[in-house]
Amino acid sequence: MDEQGPPGRPPDDEETSRDLSRCQRDCLVVGWCSFLIAACATMLFFAWVDPLALADVTDLPLPVDRMGGYAIGFFFFWLITAASALLTVYLIRTRHGHPPARD
């Protein structure tokens, strides 16, 4: 093989990806991974919890129909997962001696 590394494996080196800037790629990865997990979480959560029943037992002004409940649930999960992913990326990128690259 060549500089691409072992067959079928992603390159370890960030610099081999030339198409998008690192910040753009980080944002994409954060948004996308958190989206995937939020979708799974929404599915799992609402498999057991009926949004109408949830609206009954909370003081929050939740919407009265199920579709609204699902949507808000999804975005709530997305917000949480994205925040977690963003913080993870930020901490990894700003390790001691590795200031975030501005490319």
Added chain:
Amino acid sequence: MEGTTGKPLYEAAEKIYPREIDGTYARLRIAGVLVLLGLYYGLAWLQWDGRQAVLFDLPARKFYIFDLVLFPQDFFFLSWLLIIAALSLFFFTALAGRLWCGYACPQTVWTEAFLWMERLAEGRGAARRKLDKAPWNGNKIRRKVAKQALWIGFALWTGFTFVGYFTPIRDLGIKVVTLSLGGWETFWVVFYGFATYGNAGYMREQVCKYMCPYARFQSAMFDRDSLIISYDESRGEPRGSRRRNADPKAAGLGDCIDCTMCVQVCPTGIDIRKGLQYECIACAACIDACDSVMDKMNYPRGLIRYSTQHAMEGVATRVLRPRVLVYGTFLAALCAAFVFALFTRVPLELDIIRDRNALYRDARPGYIENVYMLRVINKDEQPHAYEITVAGLPTVTLETDPAVIEVAAGEIATIAARVSVEDGAVASGGHDVEFSLQASDVPDLATTETNRFISP
């Protein structure tokens, strides 16, 4: 074809304009695209027993799949199915490499459709590249507008179909025509449409390279006997351009004429001649391209072909190997268990919720009473009447309101139930009490649930 500059025409930083190619695998992929898109857009409209055949009715929390009616309580089946899907992916990857990526992945399928529309509006690869470089004029504006109109229309139709799997699509269609689509419905149509437009129109191979988890871990399923697309280095090298009827042996050349067609057709813009790379989605476009060139040169086909690393090294390829057998056995067992569970599934469920307001009541003199809310879920296609009994405690009796529980097909009935025992019959504290629900007309249709009975 031959006699091009000899330098790779592709620049990684540039937008990729995959050159379209005809051939066995291209036709196979187009057939796959047509079948999968046909299923996606068509299945939503199929009626079954007077309702939509496949409908995940989220507002009603009921999932219809042909004859089957599933409730959120049947989530087990869905998760089981997802595990089967994941294991199939492992199995086929170990066996035949990235078949999923090349032929069945929605990203590939919709990108193919969007490429086709782009071609329709802007012409073939080279013409498109020229158009992008050209200054804005009437022709360019017309072509770009046509492409955007096609893309946006198709994306919105995709979003509409997606929402149509979750709310009945016929009603949704009427709502669209009469412009009375609800807020959330509009939002999801646009959201999913936009995701399709962005992913298939612009992101394309970037999704595979940077966003796809499968592309990253698929190499773990690979071994030297997995089917991959590879360039036969020993036959092709040293590569070089030559005249059509020149004898390559005399010129000291291999079979690769270095026409770079394999690079030009690659949707991820890699050079397969550099060896297997993780960007390769195994779409086999380079095989088609190379075969057509080999035909023109009167060389045997297969300079780039489906092969295995072992075969390339001259070692015999083994199909049945531990990894394949293990995946295969698990897959077969899971599928068998799934089918068994599905066919022996009792289409009845009883949920018991204790009244949270009071642990117990002494409503009648001489009796201790606990109050429960029963939810009887009739998952069958027929209406049923049910009898409910309690057991597990001395002197226990049950009163329900209403006394006879009748539930329509696929419906849920909520019933108040009072369970009482004679004062002093049970010790102080919590005890298990067993509720048995039995259909009056079908002996097998029964279920039992246990809950707590609290005594002072």
